[in-house]
Amino acid sequence: MNTAMPLPRLENFIAPDGSNEQQQLLDGLRQAQASINPKYFYDATGCELFTRICELEEYYPTRTEAAIFERYAGDISAALASHAQWIDLGCGDCSKSRRWLKHITPARLIGVDIAGDFLQSCLADIASGHPDLECVGVVSDFTRHLDLKPLLSEDPFSPPVFFYPGSSIGNFVRPEALRLLRCIRQQCGRNGQLLIGVDLIKTPAVLEAAYDDALGVTAAFNLNILNVVNQLLSANFQPTCFTHRALYDSHQERIEMHLVARSAQQVQLGDSSVRTFSAGEHILTEYSHKYSITSFTKMLNEAGLRCTHLWTDPKIWFGVFLAEPCL
Ligand code: AVI
Numbered sequence: 001m002n003t004a005m006p007l008p009r010l011e012n013f014i015a016p017d018g019s020n021e022q023q024q025l026l027d028g029l030r031q032a033q034a035s036i037n038p039k040y041f042y043d044a045t046g047c048e049l050f051t052r053i054c055e056l057e058e059y060y061p062t063r064t065e066a067a068i069f070e071r072y073a074g075d076i077s078a079a080l081a082s083h084a085q086w087i088d089l090g091c092g093d094c095s096k097s098r099r100w101l102k103h104i105t106p107a108r109l110i111g112v113d114i115a116g117d118f119l120q121s122c123l124a125d126i127a128s129g130h131p132d133l134e135c136v137g138v139v140s141d142f143t144r145h146l147d148l149k150p151l152l153s154e155d156p157f158s159p160p161v162f163f164y165p166g167s168s169i170g171n172f173v174r175p176e177a178l179r180l181l182r183c184i185r186q187q188c189g190r191n192g193q194l195l196i197g198v199d200l201i202k203t204p205a206v207l208e209a210a211y212d213d214a215l216g217v218t219a220a221f222n223l224n225i226l227n228v229v230n231q232l233l234s235a236n237f238q239p240t241c242f243t244h245r246a247l248y249d250s251h252q253e254r255i256e257m258h259l260v261a262r263s264a265q266q267v268q269l270g271d272s273s274v275r276t277f278s279a280g281e282h283i284l285t286e287y288s289h290k291y292s293i294t295s296f297t298k299m300l301n302e303a304g305l306r307c308t309h310l311w312t313d314p315k316i317w318f319g320v321f322l323a324e325p326c327l
Pocket of ligand 1: 053061170211288
């Protein structure tokens with residue numbers, strides 16, 4: 001007898017044509033200020049390096065957020081709707097959601113991520129330990145577009161709770177962050193909630209060390225994006241010809257990560273195009289915006305959400321905001 005459980009349902013929200021993605025990547029590299037979208041950090045090597053970053057002494061956000069979740073687990077769960085449709089945005093291996101399952105009892109778990117096969121196996125593992133929990137995977141690049149309405153049930157006793165930890169909101173420029181928050185607001189209905197982790201402004205030295213660690217793990221993570229681009233565009237970037245740079249811009253309140261050309265060089269981008277870099281010219285790879293409690297609360301308000309609860313750490317380095325629609 002075959003007793004294997006069926007695999008959780010997987011919905012694919014990715015447009016099948018990848019050529020548009022390639023064109024955008026090329027366009028970014030051809031600009032006077034070359035840039036690469038940070039979503040390309042996360043191939044298998046990039047994911048491993050990111051896991052190592054999260055364990056670094058200097059990279060405080062992951063452990064600070066985890067400590068807040070741990071310390072206030074009771075208060076946070078009491079403030080969350082029960083029997084919710086729990087939506088984990090950028091869920092990865094779902095490990096952060098998994099920890100909440102022992103505190104709250106959602107009716108559904110919707111994991112949203114770009115890596116489909118991995119998502120399905122992680123959800124299958126969760127489903128096997130939680131037979132009453134409906135697990136659904138959504139393969140989506142939600143950084144571009146998020147529309148879960150066709151999937152969400154409108155049962156008022158099972159409202160959506162969007163979970164967006166890790167301060168990934170910081171990787172969007174502000175207008176895009178606002179657009180995503182508005183989109184979440186639209187899908188919250190009347191009773192939905194958003195539980196979101198946000199990295200807060202602090203001294204530049206602490207911030208810059210977090211993005212330029214002594215062991216060079218963040219440097220390796222940043223440089224690896226060139227290998228990803230080589231694969232995607234049949235390009236020939238030499239990662240050893242670039243150096244990692246991370247600087248805090250206190251006016252823009254963000255870390256900016258760059259790859260700086262060590263010397264003048266030419267890079268072949270596929271068959272037909274060449275990009276010349278002069279010595280010292282840089283490619284922008286990531287912004288990581290930092291917020292004050294006031295500025296993030298204001299952004300929530302602009303998106304039609306109001307902060308109902310805020311939990312933070314003793315140094316006030318990281319904030320966990322719970323928000324609901326302004327009615
Ligand atoms: C995923 N994101 C929240 C990280 C951050 O802190 O902005 C990405 C990262 N880049 C370098 N270190 C970590």
